[in-house]
Amino acid sequence: MSAASADESASAPDALTTLRDALRQFALERDWDQFHNPKSLACALSVEAAELLEPFQWLSEPESAALPPQTLEHVRQEVADVFLYLIRLADKLGIDLVTAAKAKIEVNSRRYPVAQARGTRRKYTEL
Amino acid sequence: MSAASADESASAPDALTTLRDALRQFALERDWDQFHNPKSLACALSVEAAELLEPFQWLSEPESAALPPQTLEHVRQEVADVFLYLIRLADKLGIDLVTAAKAKIEVNSRRYPVAQARGTRRKYTEL
Amino acid sequence: MSAASADESASAPDALTTLRDALRQFALERDWDQFHNPKSLACALSVEAAELLEPFQWLSEPESAALPPQTLEHVRQEVADVFLYLIRLADKLGIDLVTAAKAKIEVNSRRYPVAQARGTRRKYTEL
C-alpha cells in the first residue's frame, strides 16, 4: 500500500474494515459470538455459496451471462451473503483478506505462467 | 463507472478495485474470459468454499478456533481463493460487492431484530 | 431392524445394506465413530459433492456429457465418495435411503405436475 492510502485509512477506514466492524457489532448485539466458531462459519459459507450456485444450475453458460433483472437481484443478495460470511470467517481466523488475496495472485501467477496457461482450462498440476 | 468514481480511483484506487483489475488482467493475459461465464465461476466458488470447509470437517468447534500454524496457512490460501472468485463473479455480473454487502446488512437487521434474535440460532422465518 | 427385515437380510442382504455394514465395520476397526457425528458427516458430504463438481466446472454442458476416460474414472471415484458418505450419514441418522427416496419422488410428483412442469426449468414455487 502506498503512503497515500495509509494516510487515507488513518483518517477514514476502508470499506472492508467498515464491513468487518459492522458484522462484529451485529453479532455482539445479538450475542452470536458463541455460535461463530470457524467450523460453523465455514459451513455457513459453503451453504451460501451453494445458494448462489442454485439460480445458475439449470442455465446454459450463455444464459448465465444474461440473467433477467429479478434473478440478478436475487443473485446480488446471495453474493452479498457469501461476502459477509467470508469477512466474518476471516476476522475470526485473524486473516487479512486483501493481503491473503494478493499473496494468492502471486502464487497463481507462478502456477499458471502465461505461455503454458494461455487458452487452456487445465489445472496447474497438468500444465 | 461514473466520472466521480473514476476521479476518486485516479488518486487512490481502493483495495477491491485493485484486486478486480488484477484479476481482469490475469484472465486477459491467459485468454480465460472465454471460460469465465457466471455459471462456471459460481461452480468454482462453491468448489473453493468446500475446499475451505475441508480442513474443518473432522474438527470440533473449539478445535476449529485453534488451528495449528500449517493448517491456518492452508486455510488462508483457501479463504483467498473464495475471495478471488467472488470478486471475479461479481465483476462479471456487474455487482458492486461493498454496496451489495451494506444493503444485505440492512436486510439482515430487519430480519433479525435484536430483541427476538438475541442468543438464538433460529432462522428469521422462525423468529 | 425388525424381525421381518432381519429374516429377509438373512437370506440375501440387498446392496445398500451390505455397503452400510461395510462402512460400519470400516469405522469400527479404525475407531472413527467418535468423529462420525451427523454435522461432520454432512460437512464431508458437501466437500465430496464439490470434489465431484470440480472436474465439470470449466466444461460446457455438452462437453460434460463426453468426458475423456481418465476424467470419467476420476469422476467415478468422486461419485462413490458422495454415495459412501450419504450411506454413512443416513445410517447415523436412522434414515432408510430407499424409503426416503420413494417418499421424495411422491412429493416431487405433486410439486411438478406433468402439465405445468413439462419443458420448463422453473422451480415448483414458480409454476
Next chain:
Amino acid sequence: MSAASADESASAPDALTTLRDALRQFALERDWDQFHNPKSLACALSVEAAELLEPFQWLSEPESAALPPQTLEHVRQEVADVFLYLIRLADKLGIDLVTAAKAKIEVNSRRYPVAQARGTRRKYTEL
C-alpha cells in the same frame, strides 16, 4: 453378488434400479432430459448437499446427533434429494453406484490401514 441375488434381480429389480427407472420416467414425462447434462446435475447435487448441511451449521456436534423430530424430517427430505440426484447423475454418466462404491471401499482400505489410521483424523496423504 451371489447367485441367489442374481436370481432375485432377474425376477425383481433391486431398489436402486427401480429408483433409477422412476427418475428416468419422471424426466421423460416432463421433457427434462434436455436440462439433465452431467454438469448441471453435478451443480444440483452440490446445491442439495449444502441444503442438507444447512440445518446442522449452527449446531454443535453432539446436538447434531439429537435432532428434534421436525428437523429430522426436513433432513430426511434433503438426504433423499442428494440420493436422487446422485442416482440420476450416475445414470447419465453410465456409472454403477454399487460397483463404484465397493471399488472405493477397497481403495480406502489401502489408503487407511487399520494400524496407522486407528483413532486419527489425518488424511491418508499424512499417515
